Structure formats: structure tokens, C-alpha cells
Amino acid sequence: MDPLEQQIRDAFALIPFGDSGQNLLESDKVFSLEVIGNRAEVLLVIDHEHESFTNGLTQGIEAALKGCDGIDEVGINVVATFEEAQKTLAAHEHHHHGHEHGHAHPHAHDHAHAHPHAPAPQKRSYLGEYGQVVLVASGKGGVGKSTTAVNLALSLVALGKKVSLLDADIYGPSLPTMMGSRGEFSEVVGQQLMPISRHGIEFMSMGNLIDESEAVVWRGPMAHQVIEQMLRDTQWPGGDYMIIDLPPGTGDVQITLAQMTEASGAVIVCTPQDVALLDARKAVKMFEKVNIPILGMVENMSSFICPHCSKETPIFSKGGAQTESKEQGYAFLGSVPIELAVRLGGDEGQPVVVSAPQSAAAKAYRNIAAKLVEVLAEED
Template sequence: MSAASINREQVDGALKTIADPETGRPLWQLDQIRNISVHGNEIEITIALTSYSAPLWQDTREHIIEHLQSSLPDKPTVKVEIVPLDRPAEPIGGIGLTAKSVIAVGSGKGGVGKSTIAVALACGLQQSGCKVGLLDADVYGPSVPHLLGTTERPVATDKKLQPIDVQGLKMMSMGLIVPPGEAVVWRGPMLHGAITQFLRDTNWGDLDYLIIDMPPGTGDISLTLSQLIPLTGAVIVCTPQDVALLDAVKAVAMFNKVNIPILGVVENMSYFLCPDNGKRYDIFGSGGARRKAEELGVPFLGEVPIQIKIRERGDAGDSFGNFADQEAAPHFQRICYSLTKNLAMQKAVNPPLPSLSVL
């Protein structure tokens, strides 16, 4: 068969199996294939994708090209253009929150860098093109404002708190409301009320992802969240040593008890690469989180080494700067990519029923 015999019907047929990375449903079902041009051995396609799947746009483009070249005769030249598709989030949980995925970032114990990873996830997804909110639910030790370099106090407009905008990332934290140095001494009901207010009474707007930095350990806030909103799942942060892994296993068990899926494990402080001699030092052991994730049957999202620059940027409130650092950026980018890729794969296996708004 000659290259000239490729026709529109063949291309249409080959594209039937290509899924939207947000919904897992075929692109053609949701009218996301906007244009197909066939000229001899050249194919040009325009598809529309949402900002939710922005980290996977390049993956989707490459998948379409590879699929068409392998399934059509004479390996045609394929060009794929991606244009933005506006598909607003649906309200969830009965509290007016509009977010497509709500992801809790937790740990079994403190001191493992949970907040650093939560902020990195939010920054990475936002820089990829997603609409992201970040809720600091670590009421007793709110460190997100410091990591993002802001002390701006939120104001209320039309009975709604306005989240603080940090380079396009929407953020809310108890650390912006309580005076510096003042301790929060609350029991469970007050914690429940505060988290409810942050979710219900903050003007988050339309979000692709809401990242929630959880308090360390297993406590009231996890129960509150499970009752208020349908969480997409949780990311567990731990370090490689056994004592941290024991607590991480408890965190996994806690989320399982409240029916919150585990989206993956991140190993922080994975190793130290000495800048003077290039030698690697496994200060807290090596690969423990990866092995434990395999034992528990949950995804391993990636590792972050001990880097002086990461610590310095956190202290200076420049967490976004990690994505401009050639040594730090790949570690954080891999975690963001792995998370969104795993979510897309889950949707592809079991696509949710479409809502009336996208039909």
C-alpha cells in the first residue's frame, strides 16, 4: 500500500483509542479532536486538552504520533497541535469547593520534609500550567507561608476569604492569620471548624488541583477531610530510615481506614551528594521508601536528595526557585509527572461517567 493511500477514515479509526488524560474517555467522544488534515503521507491533527492534564500534554502528543506511525501504512509524518480546552471543575463535597482533584500530603511523623514536598507539588503543577490551590492544614506548625516567602494577611470580600496569590498559586494558611510566635492550642472540634472554614469560606475559584499540607501523624484533620470532601487520594512523605518507614506505614493504614486512596510515596532526604568531591552519602539509608512502597503495593513517585540549595531556598521563601535549578528541578518534576501520570492511568482503566456539562 502506498503512502498516498492514507485517508481520513484510517486516521479517524486509529484515533479512536486515544484517551483524554483528564477523564480517561476517548478524545473523540468529548469532541476534543478539533481538526484532522491528511495530505499524502503527512497528517496534521489539532486536539484540545484541559489545564488539568498540562503536565502530560507532551506525553499525549508523542503517544498520538507514535500510535499513528505504527498503526498506519508507510509511517506517515504526523504533526500534533494542542490547544487549551476550558472545562471548569464541578462543585464537590456540598461546601462549594470547585476542584477536580484534592490531594492530601501527609507523613507518619514530623521532620521528614512533608511541607517542602507539598509546596513543591503545588509549585510544580502550577508551573506546568495547572490551576492550583495550596491549603496549609498543619494548624499547629504552619510552614507553607515561610516556604513561599509571604506574610500577607488574607482579607474577606463578600464573606469569602481571598487566598494569597504567590506567582499564580493560590494559598491559604493558619500561619497568615495567627500572629507570629503565637501557638494554636485547639482541641478536635475547633480544628474541624477551622479546616471546614478554610475549604468552604475561601474563594478558591476554579481549581485543577487543591494540595493539602497535612499535620504530621494520624489525627483529627484526616477524619475531618474524609467527611467534608471526596479526596482524590494522599501522598505519603518519608525518609529512608526504618524508624520513619514504620511511621509511614501507620500513615498509610490511617488513610486506608478513612477510605482515602494512596496515590504514592515520596522519599525525601534520600541521599547527600557532596558538592566538594561528588561522593554520595546515604545518611539515612538508601531506597527504604521505594522498597516499602513495593511491599505495600502503592506507587513510588520519586526521591529528593539532601541539597543545601533546597534548604536555602526554603529558608528564603523561594520554593519556586527549585524549578529553575538544574540539580533540584528534575527530582521535583519527576514527582509531579509521576503523580499526574498515575492519575491519568487510573482514569483510563476506569473512566468516570461524564457529567452533563461535558456532553
């Protein structure tokens, strides 16, 4: 993250969003921010429910930005909906096409959650060569979503399915580490990207397209374009399942994939404690708004299994996701314990389903895969 962006983020974190108890960053109302020379252009999405906050908010933003290095002028545009913001930004970029734009700074993330009246997206036909397209999601980071996506995919392979894997977490791709392809770049043959193959799976990740030391700092439209390129320009082999590892939270990438694929449904990964379940509910609501079915919930880190005595300890509580899925009427796909083998396998590029197939975690992932196959068969 460059110093100017860090300054802006720090400044925005100090601006209260009215009397909501949130700051500007937490409110997710900044759709885009661009610095052109000594001028900052801000696009806010503030719905009618919160329009009384607008005056105080714009004054705070102007003062904060003028306190940042090199910014002397500030322009602020406020619209009421995500759709208006997209149109405004597109018109702005068309107007400035061909000019140098300077530093681009991203967006707020939770568009679907912030704008409950957004229309259902028009879907395209990418990944039509797969029988099922399954999105693996979480309401927050750090709950083991990517680990679940990788081991779920490998467990489906163990069931005799032909599986591919897409790492759609473009800001923090972890598949290269987990699949043992760090430092390896996807080849370009003709006009197509070639997926990388490991453990019987073809996969694509942003981490295999750019150097892992590079920071990805993009607005929503840029993220949209990159995801579309990976969907459209990769020579996917087709098969029974495409597993897509989403970024945590609810935002642009999730909406893009809802628009561009005929997703069979989403698997929600969370940990048992209440704070994780609250965020998982947000992810569920987002998928409901874009008409993607919830296939079920997975409870990760449900208990710790001691590698010495095999005693089970529910460090983060246990059973929260199972209770939540029952209350919401969704399938509970299973729970996965904390085991050292899971971490070691992920770090070494040998996921636990491959490296320790007899471990409790590997067995749990295989059971989850079998349950997912059942749920999808019922959906069909």
C-alpha cells in the first residue's frame, strides 16, 4: 500500500458515519476515490435512509483529504444507489479516457448488503462446461474458507469427480501456497491462459499471474475486468465441478461472479463463535439478494484435537454453525476440527486430504464433499 493511500485510509477511519457508531471505512459508503494531480475525486453511495449524514460527512471528508500530502482540491459526488455509482464512474472514466489518472484508491466493499433493492443480475454463460459451479464464501476472513475450498475440491476428486478450482480472492490469493505453485506463472498459449495442474486439479489464481510481492489496489470495475478475464480467457478443461474460492465478505467480486456464471449455489464457511456467525449471516443475505441458493454451511475449527492424546477441546465453542443452519433452513454439510496437519499441509502445498488422508480433518472434508453431492442432486 502506497503512503498516500495509507494516509487516506487512516484519515477516513477517523471520520464518523453520522450517529451510526461506524467510521467512514466501516460504513462502506466510499465507492471510489481517485487522486489526479493535486485534486481528489470521491464518489459516495449514501442511500435515502442516511442522507441526513451527508453534509457532515462531506465536510469531514474534504477536511481529511486536504490534510493529506499533495491534495489541495477535493471534489465529492454523492449518489443514492450502487447502480448510479457505476454509471457515474463509467461516465467519468470515459471523459478522462487516455489521460494519466495518478493514484487510484479503492472502494467500499459491501455493495450488496448496503443496497438491498439492487435488481437481480443478468447472468452470462461462463463456465458452462462444468456440471456444477460452487461458490465457497465466508462473511469474514480468517475462518478457513480457502482451506475448505481446496480440500473440498480434492475430496470431490477422491469421489471420482473431475474438478477445477478458481481462486477469485484477487486481493489475497492463497491457492498458490496451498496447492504448491508459488512462483509459478500461468502460461499464455495463443490468446488463452493455461490453468496450472496439481493433485489432479486444474486451477487458476491471481497469485500465479503477478509476482506475490505485488499489492493489488483496484477499484471495483478493475476487479470486475480481472475476474471476467480469468473466466473468459482461461482454457478451462470442463468437468463435473468448478469450485470458486471467493474473497471474504460481500462485495464486487461476489456480485461479478453472480452476474457472469450460472452458479449452482454457495457453501458458507464459518467458525462456531457468535461474531463469525453474525458475518456469515451477511454472506447468506447477499447470496439471497442475487438469487444464488445456499447449499449449506461448514463449521471450521469446531474443536482442537490434541496430536499427542487425541483429546478434543472446543476452543472456539462448537455447534454454532449447525444450529444456525438449522434455524435458517439450510443444510449443515459438516464440521472440521483444528489439526496441526491442516496447517502443515496448507503451508507445504500438500493439503491435508492428500498429505494426511486418515486424519480427522481429511475424513471430515470427504464427508462434507459427499454431503454436498447429495444436496446438489436434490437441487437438480
